[in-house]
Amino acid sequence: MSLYALATLFNGPNQTGSSRMLGLGASDRYRPDGPIDLLTAGLYNFVTSGSLICSDADLNLVLFQNDDFSGSFFQLSKSRDSGNASYWHTGPAASALVIASNRRNTTETRLSYSDLFRGEWDSFLDGKLAGTAVSREGEPLLTWRMFPTNDQWLDAGRTYLRIHQPLHVHLDWWPDYSASMDYHLVLYVDGNHHLRCWVADWECWVDGGAKNGRIHSSLDPQVAAGMPELQNQINGRLSQLDGLGAVKDVYYLPGRQLASIGTGTLGGNTSDDVTIVVVS
Amino acid sequence: MTTHRGGFGVGPNHAVQLATAHTSASLNRPDGTAGGAASAPAHDTVAKVRRTKFDAAPWCPPWVQKMATEKATIEEVVHTAVKRAQRHTTEETLVEIETLLNELSRDPEHARQVRDALSKDVIADLLMKGAKP
Numbered sequence: 001m002s003l004y005a006l007a008t009l010f011n012g013p014n015q016t017g018s019s020r021m022l023g024l025g026a027s028d029r030y031r032p033d034g035p036i037d038l039l040t041a042g043l044y045n046f047v048t049s050g051s052l053i054c055s056d057a058d059l060n061l062v063l064f065q066n067d068d069f070s071g072s073f074f075q076l077s078k079s080r081d082s083g084n085a086s087y088w089h090t091g092p093a094a095s096a097l098v099i100a101s102n103r104r105n106t107t108e109t110r111l112s113y114s115d116l117f118r119g120e121w122d123s124f125l126d127g128k129l130a131g132t133a134v135s136r137e138g139e140p141l142l143t144w145r146m147f148p149t150n151d152q153w154l155d156a157g158r159t160y161l162r163i164h165q166p167l168h169v170h171l172d173w174w175p176d177y178s179a180s181m182d183y184h185l186v187l188y189v190d191g192n193h194h195l196r197c198w199v200a201d202w203e204c205w206v207d208g209g210a211k212n213g214r215i216h217s218s219l220d221p222q223v224a225a226g227m228p229e230l231q232n233q234i235n236g237r238l239s240q241l242d243g244l245g246a247v248k249d250v251y252y253l254p255g256r257q258l259a260s261i262g263t264g265t266l267g268g269n270t271s272d273d274v275t276i277v278v279v280s
Numbered sequence: 281m282t283t284h285r286g287g288f289g290v291g292p293n294h295a296v297q298l299a300t301a302h303t304s305a306s307l308n309r310p311d312g313t314a315g316g317a318a319s320a321p322a323h324d325t326v327a328k329v330r331r332t333k334f335d336a337a338p339w340c341p342p343w344v345q346k347m348a349t350e351k352a353t354i355e356e357v358v359h360t361a362v363k364r365a366q367r368h369t370t371e372e373t374l375v376e377i378e379t380l381l382n383e384l385s386r387d388p389e390h391a392r393q394v395r396d397a398l399s400k401d402v403i404a405d406l407l408m409k410g411a412k413p
Contacts, residue, residue, distance in 0.1 A: 003374050003406050003407060004407055005407075006403055006406075006407070008395075010391070012388070015395060016388070016391075016392070017388045017391065018385055018386050018387065018388050018391050019385040019391040019394065019395065020382050020385060021378050021381060021382055021385070021398075023330070023374060023375075023378050024330055025330060025371050025374065025375075027328050028328050028329070028330040029327035029328050029329065030327060030328075030329045030330065031329070031330040032329065040386060041382065041385065041386050042386065051400075053400070053403050053404070053407060054407070055407040055408065063284065072283075072284065073284075074284030074286055076286060076287075076288070084400055084403070084404070085288050086288065087286060087287065087288050088286055088287060088288075089284065089285070089286035090284070090285045090286065091283060091284030091285055091286065092284065147329070152315075152317075153315050153316065153317040154317070157329060158326065159326070159327065182315075186320070186324070186326065187326075188321070188323075188324045188325055188326050189323075189325040189326075190321070190323045190324075190325075191322075191323035196321075198318065198320060198321050198324070199318060200317060200318055200320075201315055201316060201317040201318065202315055202316055203309065203313050203314065203315035204313065204314045204315065205309070205310050205312065205313040205314075206312065208311075208312065212312065216312075216314055220314045224316055227318060249325075249327055250326070250327065251327040263288065264288075265286055265287055265288075267284055
């Protein structure tokens with residue numbers, strides 16, 4: 001085991017002030033740094049400068065608007081072949097994530113979460129909702145959920161793809177209700193070195209009101225029952241990627257990054273899209 | 281609305297104004313959300329996450345405790361830590377030293393000492409060792 005990438009964050013310009021190092025070892029993919037870590041180092045929303053150095057993989061330092069690695073993000077990336085680099089930054093830094101990409105002797109295939117799953121989701125949900133009093137309220141939010149803390153259904157050590165779908169519940173005579181459903185997906189490499197998915201949880205929210213309980217009673221079992229069916233449908237789609245060869249790893253980058261940005265910067269929002277990187 | 285600005289090198293002349301990002305949907309669940317979890321499949325290989333949390337509190341490596349007892353300066357601790365990193369490039373040692381130096385670097389003056397001791401050449405040397413199979 002060894003160090004192969006190091007990002008340093010300073011709260012002053014030109015690498016001054018208090019600082020924090022985020023290292024990555026040879027087998028590490030992610031190094032999250034949450035709001036508490038940044039706060040105690042005087043770096044919460046005050047990452048002003050720093051340096052990036054890496055050897056065997058590209059290094060991506062991503063700074064987020066929100067405490068939970070979500071919202072507006074700014075990514076500083078350094079190619080493994082371009083020595084060390086110093087950077088400057090202004091803007092939110094409520095959480096930070098270091099991600100290794102493009103590791104030497106591997107091949108990466110980059111896919112858009114939205115491109116890959118939106119069609120599957122629409123056909124899955126529209127089939128389920130046909131002839132019911134519930135309709136889809138627009139397109140789903142397809143984003144990620146990284147290392148969720150204080151969550152009774154999700155694991156703080158995992159990374160998830162999130163599907164959030166607003167719904168509209170029509171009631172005879174009675175005013176309509178808003179509702180939403182969520183699934184969290186985990187992409188993983190199975191024993192045959194294929195990329196597969198499991199649906200980790202389901203969630204259902206309904207507007208408060210007199211009919212809340214009745215709607216929950218009707219909607220919750222259907223959302224829960226949809227987990228295995230959605231999982232099978234997605235795995236059917238993922239099996240089309242088996243031709244990529246033996247998959248070694250899968251990880252995510254924020255936004256739409258279908259090509260490596262090398263040494264450079266990128267801004268966006270985690271709600272825009274998620275890039276699924278399949279490593280073979 | 282939030283906007284980041286940043287880039288490589290030094291100075292605001294290289295600033296790039298980014299497109300305004302829209303607000304993401306809140307990940308906090310509203311009251312009354314129902315839900316349930318499923319168990320993971322048997323063969324579930326996922327990307328590895330580096331963690332540097334130590335359970336013992338207050339955390340302090342024995343060699344640092346010894347130096348503190350001997351009234352060593354912070355600068356001496358920093359230099360010793362860097363030498364240890366150069367001598368023993370194991371994951372355990374590196375994580376320990378990273379944690380120690382991050383603790384010390386909460387103070388700007390100590391951060392400066394760490395920055396000076398952990399020069400680009402020293403880091404490059406550590407990474408070169410890391411690059412070996």
